[in-house]
Each structure stands twice: as structure tokens, then as C-alpha cells.
Amino acid sequence: MPDKIRYIDKITEMLFPRRCPVCGDLVTPRGELICPECIGELHFISEPVCKVCGREILSEDEELCSNCKRHRFSFEYGYALMSYNDAAAHSLTRVKYAGAKEYLDYYGLMSRRLYGDRIKAMGVDAIVPIPVHKSRLKKRGYNQAAVLAYVMARELGIPVYEEALYRNKKTTALKELNAAERLKNLTSAFYAGDIPDDMHSVLIVDDIFTTGATMEAATRCLKRAGVKKIYCFSLAIKAEN
Ligand SMILES: [Zn+2]
Ligand SMILES: [Zn+2]
Known part of the structure; x- marks a missing residue:
């Protein structure tokens, strides 16, 4: 097929x-x-990168970006496809708010091409997209993270499991909150679905990695539900400057 x-x-x-x-x-x-x-x-991520979040960092002598030095994350580590520059920001805004779902075919293809081997090496049982709230899904017609997940999964042989995570309520105006406030706001925003007993590790995918608070909140939620290891993949992440 x-x-x-x-x-x-x-x-x-x-x-x-x-x-x-x-x-x-x-x-x-x-x-x-x-x-x-x-x-x-577009600027595809290249070394040196942060060993935790995958962000481009300035010095080869460093292991972590300044954000990951300040915050401890519960996920194993993450990768990102490209830097969150002006072109990426504009493009991903159109994906979210102007129906440009088709752009995800290109980004998903590039993610697979550049990170497919590393993702397969993680040995995850499923790819889990960061969910959007039901009302937002209704308005937008799709969850960009889920669309991405399916494009990425197409040739990796890893199933997408959307039922792992759900969004409790609308979380808005996150831009105005700092990392700690975001996390507090977000931890209550997710709830886990039915996690199969043999689902030990998953890769969470999302469009943009900002402070990592969304990934962390989703990670904590899945860990509480019994998933042992969580990895992250984002389309865009700001480079260190
Ligand atoms: Zn980092
Ligand atoms: Zn063009």
C-alpha cells in the first residue's frame, strides 16, 4: 500500500x-x-547544539544552552529541524492561522530525511503529537502537530498515537508568561489518555519549542501515566544568541 x-x-x-x-x-x-x-x-539546525533541547549554541565547548542550564527537563533529549528565524516564524504562523497545512509535508519530509535515523535509534513505541484543545481543533480543522506526526511517521515505521495526550482547556496568552508561570499554567492543561501497558517510550512532536514548558508539561503528564522515556522533536527552536 x-x-x-x-x-x-x-x-x-x-x-x-x-x-x-x-x-x-x-x-x-x-x-x-x-x-x-x-x-x-530556512536555517536547518547544525552543530554545535544543546544536548538536551537540540537548540544551536554558540560554543562547541558547552554541552547545554543557557535555557537548559537554568531548567531541568524530565524528557531525555530533543531535536529540532530548524532555527526559529523570521522565515520559519512567518511560515509556521501561516500553518497555524491561515490553513497552510500543506507546508507540513515539506517540514515532515525534511524532518524524516535529516532525523529519521536518529529517531529510529531512540527505539520509541509511538509518536505523540502535542494536542490542541477541542474548540481550537474545530476552528482550525487540524492539529498541526498531529499532521506533522503523521507525515514524519510515514516512512519511519513508528505508529502515531494521538490518544496518549489531551488538552484540558484553552491555554492562551502564554507569550506574556515567564517559563515558571508557563509550566504552572500548562501542567494542568494536559491529561493522559489510555496508555497501553507496553508503551514504554514515546517521541513527542510539536511545531515550536520556546522555553520547553509545553514539552515539559506533556512529559510529566505522560510519565505520571506510566511512560518511562520521553523524547522530543520540534520543527523550530530559537538559536542561542
Ligand atoms: Zn537546551
Ligand atoms: Zn518560495
Whole structure:
């Protein structure tokens, strides 16, 4: 079946040209997911990176970014695809608020291409997307983290398990809170679903890693529900400056 699905994907791409996740225009040549000249606007993460959150750091002599030196996280470690620069910020805002779900095909593909081996090496039992609240899901029509999870999982052979985590209530205006306040606000925002007994480790995926409070809250929630090891993957994370 996967080959057939890929074949249909290919035909769909030929018939319905893609919009570029960076400039928003129709992509040429057809069949590509991003304009060749727009790729350079994105900055894919490269060494040296923080050993915990995967953020780019300034010095090769350091193990951790300044954020991870200040906060202890309960997840094992995380990776991120790209720096949260202006192009990424603009693009991911369109994913969230302007229906640009198709951009996730490109980001999911790149995540798989650049991190597939490392993700497989984690040996996780499932990929768990950070959930959005039901009312937000209804309004947006999709959970961007879940869409990403499915694109990433497509060739990794790891199942997506959306039922692991749920969102209790709307969490808004997080931007105005500091890390500790965010965590307090968020810890109560998640609740675990039905976790199968043999689900020992999972990879949580999300679009943006800011302070790590969302990942930490989700991690604590899953750990309380019996998952032993949690890893993280985000599409974008701010580089240290
Ligand atoms: Zn473009
Ligand atoms: Zn870090």
C-alpha cells in the first residue's frame, strides 16, 4: 500500500501545485514542495547544539544552552529541524492561522530525511503529537502537530498515537508568561489518555519549542501515566544568541 499512496501523492502534486512554505507562491518546478531559491531562507539546525533541547549554541565547548542550564527537563533529549528565524516564524504562523497545512509535508519530509535515523535509534513505541484543545481543533480543522506526526511517521515505521495526550482547556496568552508561570499554567492543561501497558517510550512532536514548558508539561503528564522515556522533536527552536 505505501507505494500506491506515494504514487497517488505524486499525481496529486502534479495536478495541484504546492504553495511554498517560505514565500507562499506556487512552487515551480511542479512536484517540488519548496522553491529552490527559498530553501536558503530556512536555517536547518547544525552543530554545535544543546544536548538536551537540540537548540544551536554558540560554543562547541558547552554541552547545554543557557535555557537548559537554568531548567531541568524530565524528557531525555530533543531535536529540532530548524532555527526559529523570521522565515520559519512567518511560515509556521501561516500553518497555524491561515490553513497552510500543506507546508507540513515539506517540514515532515525534511524532518524524516535529516532525523529519521536518529529517531529510529531512540527505539520509541509511538509518536505523540502535542494536542490542541477541542474548540481550537474545530476552528482550525487540524492539529498541526498531529499532521506533522503523521507525515514524519510515514516512512519511519513508528505508529502515531494521538490518544496518549489531551488538552484540558484553552491555554492562551502564554507569550506574556515567564517559563515558571508557563509550566504552572500548562501542567494542568494536559491529561493522559489510555496508555497501553507496553508503551514504554514515546517521541513527542510539536511545531515550536520556546522555553520547553509545553514539552515539559506533556512529559510529566505522560510519565505520571506510566511512560518511562520521553523524547522530543520540534520543527523550530530559537538559536542561542
Ligand atoms: Zn518560495
Ligand atoms: Zn537546551
